[in-house]
Amino acid sequence: MNPSSPLEQNLDPQNWDAMRALGHRMVDDMMTYLETLRERPVWQPMADEAREFLHQPPPMTPTTPEAVYAEFTENILPYPLGNIHPRFWGWVIGTGTPMGALAEMLAATMNPNLGGGDHAANQVELQVIEWFKTLFDFPAEASGILTSGGSMANTLGLTVARNIAAEFDIRHEGLSAAPRTMRFYASTEAHSSVKKAAEMLGLGSDHLRLIPVDENFEMIIPELEKAIAEDRAAGYYPFAVVGNAGTVNTGAVDDLEAIADICQREKLWFHVDGAFGALVALSPELKPMVKGMERADSLAFDLHKWLYIPIEVGCVLVRREPDHFNAFATRASYLASHERGAAGGTHWFSDYGIQLSRGFRALKVWMSVREHGIEKYGQVIAQNVAQTAYLAQLVDAALELERLAPVPMNIVCFRYVVPGMDDEALNTFNKELLMRLHESGVALPTYTVLKGKYVIRVAHVNHRSRREDFDLLVETVVKIGNELKEAMGVGA
Ligand SMILES: Cc1ncc(COP(=O)(O)O)c(C=O)c1O
Structure with missing residues (x-):
């Protein structure tokens, strides 16, 4: 008692x-x-x-x-939202695991603060970061930090880029001291968090120049070169390029080698948004897809997407530790590290990001990776990619369905077509179909808009799905589409 x-x-x-x-x-x-x-x-x-x-x-x-x-x-x-279920493929939300859930309980029980100090939890996070440096072929002198997710990882990476690349002391003087307006580049398919970062960093989204994409939704490299040259000629200061390792809409991978070459030549910071796509590097057969990623100055990726760790946990790696440290480090007197005791320790994570108080998200990653081993993760990721290709075949074989994008990785975009119906009406039709599908509880893909067309979008980062789940998805979409068509008295 x-x-x-x-x-x-x-x-x-x-x-x-x-x-x-x-x-x-x-x-x-x-x-x-x-x-x-x-x-x-599912829902x-x-x-x-x-x-x-x-x-x-x-x-x-x-x-x-x-x-x-x-x-x-x-x-x-x-x-629940449904993302634990075998037939959830919405947005890009991962599944979680039992061990991940138990690790959350252990982490909350120890309840450490990973802002700094000399204790085991910090060493766990350092260990996790070392693992990903190795797996993603980053050099020994790279650093990293676990984040709440990909948005924060992109924001931190771009903060380092901005602070290090600036032609002036941005941390002290602020952006108003800029002799020239800073600009950076990403494809039109870049994730909204990159735009948010441009806004939050005071750069302004008008100065995130969006480069057009080709029919595979990959950045058109000559357009990037042209934009940089134009901006230099107009007096802007180009400082960074964001390459996509798996776009949110279709899973497209930009030509990362080409972007790395341009960044090297033009002396620009190369940031890669590999929120989910970076993780294909865990599968030896898929790793070539993200060739060039290892040349990034900063790499953002999520562990709560394609490593199936419970939300929240992402990561950013920065190629040169001093760049990372110099972008964020600041120590008030009450935070000075000591030679010994609990305030000891040479690596304080609060020097590498925005948060001072930080949770023990590293434990669920450490325990999960220990539990399964990297090889198994690579296999399950490859299984997801194969299942996605299987779904694409099913969609292609269904007369009622139309696929609207290539399937390079783990995303399929398609819609139900009603002969004679124009795009605007089809958009409304497919949106209604998707809401009915969610309400049916059978499966949960989500949506996007590609070239003005509303599509049903399956983004697959689910270790629980089986092929039969995709059979059921296609059957149910066709069934609901047919019922809707009949109820509306449209089509043949
Ligand atoms: C390509 C890409 N980048 C960034 C993000 C943002 O990640 P988070 O939702 O973990 O903040 C996402 C999320 O889906 C994404 O797909």
Whole structure:
């Protein structure tokens, strides 16, 4: 029993045995929940009562831990987004694993702060970063940091680029001291987080010059060269290029070697957004797809996408550690590192990013990679790519469906076609079809717009999917499309 008096309270359980029993029950329930995923819909709308339950005034008095858990299982647990399910292929959201979930519990129990100090958790993060430096052929002098995700990894990488490439002391003087307007480049298919970074870094999205893409949705390299030359002639200061290792819309990979060559020649920072695509490098047979990525000055990638680690965790690697350090390091007196003791340690992650307090996201990565080994990850990633090619075949074979983009990696974009219907009407039709598909609970792809055409988009980073899941997807899309066509009285 907790011996605290009413005058000296704490938040530990009144009854440790009861809390232990509840913890065991939670673990049992969660393992069963994951084991039986296939028996449930991918997604279902929240019941009104559950929604209402989550609109209450702040609770001023206690509820027993058992009752709080019951509220969770009744009102929250039945309504996931769906990305744990074998037939979820929406946005680019990974699946998670049981070990990843358990590691989250262990990390929260230790509850360390990875901003700095001399303790084991920092060493775990350093170890994870060393692993990815090796796997992605980065040099020993590179550094890195785990982030909340790809958006933050892109932002940190581009911050280093901006700070290091600037012709002036940007950290002290700010952008208003710039003798020339700074500009950087990415393809029109670059992820929205790159634009957000341009805005947040004070560069302005007008100065992120978007380079057109070819029919494979890859950056047209001569257009990049032309844009840089034009901007130099117009008095701008080009400082960086973002290459895509797997675009969010279609999984296209830019010619990273060519971009690396241009950056070398033009003295520009080469940032690669490899949010999910970078991970194909774990598969020996797929690794050539991202050739040139290893030449990046900074590389952003996510571990919560194609390493299937529970959300959140991404990473940025920076080729030269001093660049990384010099972009962020700042130490107030209360943060100075000491020669010995808990404030010791030579590598404080708060010197390599924006966060001071940082969670132990490294543990779930470390434990998962230890559990499965890199070879297995490479195999499952390759399996995802093969399953995606299988889906593309199914789409191509279905008379009602039209594929709208090449399938270089793990994304298939397609739509249901109604003969005689124009693009605008087809856009509305396919959007309605997709919402009905979500409501059916059978499968959950999402959407994008390619050249003005609304498409159903499957982005596959799901270790639980089987080929039969894609059979069911195509059958169900065709069935819903046929029903919708009939209900609207359109088509033949
Ligand atoms: C290519 C690309 N870059 C960046 C991101 C952003 O990553 P996150 O959602 O982890 O912030 C995504 C997300 O899907 C992406 O596909």
